[in-house]
Amino acid sequence: MATYQAPTREIGFVLNDVLGVGRLAKDIPAFAEATPDMLLGLVDEAAKLIEGQIAPTNHVGDAQGCKIKDGNVTVPEGFAQAYKMYSEAGWMSLCNTTEYDGQGLPYTLAKVVEEMLASANVAFSLYPGLTIGCFEAIYANATDQIKQTYLPKLSTGQWSGTMCITESHAGSDVGAAKTKATPNGDGSYSIEGGKIFITSGEHTMTENIIHFVLARLPDSPPGVRGLSTFVVPKFIPKADGTPGERNKLHAANIEHKMGINGSCTCVMQFDGAQGWMVGERDTGIQNMFVMMNLARILVGFQGLGQCELATQNAIRYAIDRKQGKAFNGKPEIIEHPDVRRMLLQMKATTEGARVLGYETAMYVDLSHHHPDAAVREVAQDWVELNTPLVKAFCTDSAVELGSLAIQVYGGHGFITEHGVEQIARDSKILCLYEGTNGIQAMDLVRRKLMMHNGRLPQRFFAAVRKELNADAPLGWITRPLGRAVDELESATQFLIESFKTSPDTAGFAAVDYQRAFCLTYLGWNWLRMVKAAASHPDEGFRKAKHATAEFFIGRMLPQVHALLGTVRAPTESLVELDAANF
Numbered sequence: 001m002a003t004y005q006a007p008t009r010e011i012g013f014v015l016n017d018v019l020g021v022g023r024l025a026k027d028i029p030a031f032a033e034a035t036p037d038m039l040l041g042l043v044d045e046a047a048k049l050i051e052g053q054i055a056p057t058n059h060v061g062d063a064q065g066c067k068i069k070d071g072n073v074t075v076p077e078g079f080a081q082a083y084k085m086y087s088e089a090g091w092m093s094l095c096n097t098t099e100y101d102g103q104g105l106p107y108t109l110a111k112v113v114e115e116m117l118a119s120a121n122v123a124f125s126l127y128p129g130l131t132i133g134c135f136e137a138i139y140a141n142a143t144d145q146i147k148q149t150y151l152p153k154l155s156t157g158q159w160s161g162t163m164c165i166t167e168s169h170a171g172s173d174v175g176a177a178k179t180k181a182t183p184n185g186d187g188s189y190s191i192e193g194g195k196i197f198i199t200s201g202e203h204t205m206t207e208n209i210i211h212f213v214l215a216r217l218p219d220s221p222p223g224v225r226g227l228s229t230f231v232v233p234k235f236i237p238k239a240d241g242t243p244g245e246r247n248k249l250h251a252a253n254i255e256h257k258m259g260i261n262g263s264c265t266c267v268m269q270f271d272g273a274q275g276w277m278v279g280e281r282d283t284g285i286q287n288m289f290v291m292m293n294l295a296r297i298l299v300g301f302q303g304l305g306q307c308e309l310a311t312q313n314a315i316r317y318a319i320d321r322k323q324g325k326a327f328n329g330k331p332e333i334i335e336h337p338d339v340r341r342m343l344l345q346m347k348a349t350t351e352g353a354r355v356l357g358y359e360t361a362m363y364v365d366l367s368h369h370h371p372d373a374a375v376r377e378v379a380q381d382w383v384e385l386n387t388p389l390v391k392a393f394c395t396d397s398a399v400e401l402g403s404l405a406i407q408v409y410g411g412h413g414f415i416t417e418h419g420v421e422q423i424a425r426d427s428k429i430l431c432l433y434e435g436t437n438g439i440q441a442m443d444l445v446r447r448k449l450m451m452h453n454g455r456l457p458q459r460f461f462a463a464v465r466k467e468l469n470a471d472a473p474l475g476w477i478t479r480p481l482g483r484a485v486d487e488l489e490s491a492t493q494f495l496i497e498s499f500k501t502s503p504d505t506a507g508f509a510a511v512d513y514q515r516a517f518c519l520t521y522l523g524w525n526w527l528r529m530v531k532a533a534a535s536h537p538d539e540g541f542r543k544a545k546h547a548t549a550e551f552f553i554g555r556m557l558p559q560v561h562a563l564l565g566t567v568r569a570p571t572e573s574l575v576e577l578d579a580a581n582f
Contacts, residue, residue, distance in 0.1 A: 002313045002419030004055045006047035006116045010351065012040050014358050015112070017532035018525075021362065024106050028369045031106055039109050046091055046113045054082050055120035061262025062123070062422050066203075071250040073202040073264045083127055083205045087157025092128045096135060100151035107368070111301050111361040115354075118305025122426050123262030125305070127160060129298050130200050134161025134212050137291035138231060141279035149237055150210055160206040163291055164195040164213040164232075164268060179270065181215035181230055181277075189277060191215055191232055191270040194252070197433070201266030202251035208243045209234040211268070212291065213275060214284050227284035230275035249273040259425030295434045296391040297360060303394030304350070304357050306427045310398070310405040311346040313420055318343060318408055333408075342404045348552040349397050352522035355529065357394060360386040378459070385448050385456040388440035393518035395430035396437055402427050441510035444517070449496050457492050461485060464524045477530065477553050481523040484560040488520050491564045504575045509567040516563040523557045
């Protein structure tokens, strides 16, 4: 059975030695007490709960799934108890503002905990994850009255939250949504319509569920310009803040899925449910993106968690499993060159992606809280650039590494009892929800490259080149990384120009370009990790970092050139091919 042990040494290395997380406490007055020692102490405490109480629910949740009867959803055995322990211990409120019963700690810490939670049980992690997202959306846009009513209980997890966007006819085309919101004349609205794929839409683990719903007013314009957002509770709060009358909404069904079976994915029906507008009318798409942009980072961390789960189980199995003899005569399969190749690919990907994810989280903290406006602007540029990278690369890698874990296990990997096939099944949804990874690639090419006259990618190129110029002795990394940066910059300029006249060319190139960008970013991460590891007291740790970096630079970074070779490939005949001829 797949098991999980939190990689606390690796987490501490990335936070302290590679990224210098102490900067948050030093530069941001609100985080003055969030020293590296405090943060890592909290990581250790979270790890104990997650390893001991939540990880054991992973296989049970997959095997039992969720069940619905008469509109009531039952979650798998152990989930309710685990949720109670997790929320009451305060892990859901880490980075929420103290004004609404949060702890006011760095967003970075919350993401580290979410990575561990997603490794232990990614299906379970969706219950607190969507609740935190609902909190963020209401906090950013709602009136003080709505905030006072809902945020304290969402912050602590006493109430849970959802995001209700998708309809059966309107997936990525959000503007096609038909759910109606009719004014009641008393400041509330009557919400009518159906939503699909609603994570955590119905369960009894919390005393109330708060739905953040996208709907259209009767006189609003068509498309995305006519959408508004509403808070729609399962139970309408009474004057004293406790749950009151049951609202007119219910789960019509739950989806039976390829993976994340412990997460209840509901078809929600709103039959004149009472809701209250959040933000200004017809600004719903902007309001939703507050939630979605941070949710995309969250999903990236879910992917990172599954990468870690796949990697550590594959390594553990390869060390223990004896099968045949390698060229050196040893029977453990980790001695076979091809198995070692797979494990090094898994390590290189997971450890490099962790730096990408944690760095992005730190930039979120800096963009929100740093006292210097110029620093906040730079940090926000990095958040904008990195969000599609984190979401796409970490989740694509989760699927890839899940498959590699199965390969390392051989035939045993295909058997349910070993648990690694669940990683592949659970991970695929991560590439799809909160905007497919193709949409992330188009976001990168169509929006992020163009913002502020190309300022975002130029910040990246300048930062990497600064590191390259400072590290001549590490030529085995800096020379190939420098070539990758040069070629990526050239391809970036080509895409910026070609999108103006030939958007189909950019569209065909977007996914390959995005992966090339991510691999180049990981090359920079590995340069920084090798530098940081040089002074590490553990010789074995230093050697492992050096060997993994050597593998990445020699066998993964060269993919950048092949990927970017497709960017300029002609697309005319591909676009002109009649759909009937496919």
